[in-house]
Amino acid sequence: MPIHMITMPKWGLSMEQGQVNGWLKAVGDKVGKGDEVLDVETDKISSGVECAFDGTLRRQIAKEGDTLPIGALLGVVADAETADGDIDAAVEAFQRDFVPPTAADGDAGPQPEKVQIGGRTVRYLKIGEGGIPAVLIHGFGGDLNNWLFNHADLAAHREVWALDLPGHGESGKAVETGSVDELAANVIAFLDDRGIERAHLVGHSMGSLVAMTVADRAPQRVASLALIAGAGLGEEINREYIDGFVAGNSRNTLKPHLTKLFADGSLVTRQLVEDIVKYKRLEGVDEALRKIAASAFEGGSQQRVYREKLKDLAPRTLVIWGSEDQIIPARHAEGLKGDIRVHVIEGKGHMVQMEAASEVNRLLNDFLGQ
Structure with missing residues (x-):
């Protein structure tokens, strides 16, 4: 050997x-x-x-x-x-x-870029070549770095794009109503601007809700849906987490909520918390998150549910969940109608694409095709 x-x-x-x-x-x-x-x-x-x-x-x-x-x-x-x-x-x-x-080796690879679309700054990352593109859509309070363990593996087989939604990351912070329709419209505008006619949409948490809304509004643009710990498949959501994340603005007020994202709370590093604190203190973030949360999760309940329509939204659909998700219960993956692939990964939490990156990447690559 x-x-x-x-x-x-x-x-x-x-x-x-x-x-x-x-x-x-x-x-x-x-x-x-x-x-x-x-x-x-x-x-x-x-x-x-x-x-x-x-x-x-x-x-x-x-x-x-x-x-x-x-x-x-x-x-x-x-x-x-x-x-x-x-x-x-x-x-x-x-x-x-x-x-x-070293940085001098020029091995840093592709880096995020910014573009103006409809008067709004959009940060995105493009990596990989060929095939039907995959577009990665992060969740509430996240950004394209939520996919940092997934970009490279997925891009080994196809063109991959990840973007920061309005109000998030380094994209423009202003939103009008903060509705999922507004967020989906911005994703469609991004596809138009980048010349992406048809894509596999991969959404995490609220990003899944956005992806399903894109598929509902523009089905011809969607080759498949991959929904990870997806919002929009049931009404329940952890209201304490949403309210705590929106209100928090310091390490002490945010860390208790961020640890709920993982089955193993020790995975939340000091730097991760500091990055979120810096983001939360940016001008316009507080107002944007409050609008988005009020629209999508008013009263601690998910306001739009695609559960009954899911089988008709895209030609193929994959659902991945962590069994220990403390934000959106994994039982939302149960009993879905139609020919939908469902994988619940034992012992992992809401950020399953980070906690079980290799397994999630294998499932996505198998679903999307080599």
């Missing part, structure tokens, strides 16, 4: 390094493809590093607390019979030849 190296992954376009929080597997443990072997924290989020090989964990090179660049050696997987000397030689050769990437 070959000697396989586990290296520091690159999650998102801005990641340069990661800190090792701890090993989840011990030396001598058998590991398989998809097993999480250690936990790494970036400036955005903590996540498990998955093994891409079957074998035995033979070396833990990185130690808890180490901060290492992308591509650095973390551990070694081989079969139990591989000689220690061969593994030592492979590690020595890797470390001798490894050169940490």
Whole structure:
């Protein structure tokens, strides 16, 4: 069996390094493809590093607390019979030849851009080429970075676009009514401006509601729908979370609500909280979020539900949910009519595309086609 190296992954376009929080597997443990072997924290989020090989964990090179660049050696997987000397030689050769990437290498890849559409600034990211494009639509209070673990995997097979909705991220903050129809109209305007005639729409949370509204209004533009922890499939929503997120403007007032987004609240890093605080303090954000929340979630209940129409909205539909979602209950994925693919991922929360990124990416790529 070959000697396989586990290296520091690159999650998102801005990641340069990661800190090792701890090993989840011990030396001598058998590991398989998809097993999480250690936990790494970036400036955005903590996540498990998955093994891409079957074998035995033979070396833990990185130690808890180490901060290492992308591509650095973390551990070694081989079969139990591989000689220690061969593994030592492979590690020595890797470390001798490894050169940490730098910004000067020009390896940053595609970066977000901004465009004026109908007098409004829209930030977006385009990555990948070919095929029917996939357009990623984030949820309430989010931005295109909510897809940082998904961009690259999805773009290996097709053109991928992600945008910041009005009132979010680095797009213009002004909204008129904040209605889902207004948000959907802005997505359609974005498709028009970028020359995207037809797309796979991938929505998370409120982004799913927006995607379904686009499909309802302009069905000819939608090749398929992929709805992740989707708003718009039932009435229940965590009112405490919505109200707390809208009202919060400091680390102490926001963090208790942000931890509800994940089954494992420890995944919420200090930097993630600080980024949200900075966003919440931008001019116009408070008014925009209040309008959007009042329109979509008035009285702590979802105001528009496509549950009965879902089977007719798009040629194909995929629904993905985390079983431990504390914002929108996973039971909304049950009993959907029509030929709809449904996958509930056990032990994961509302941000399932981050907590179980590899599994979600596999499901999306399988659904969208290679």
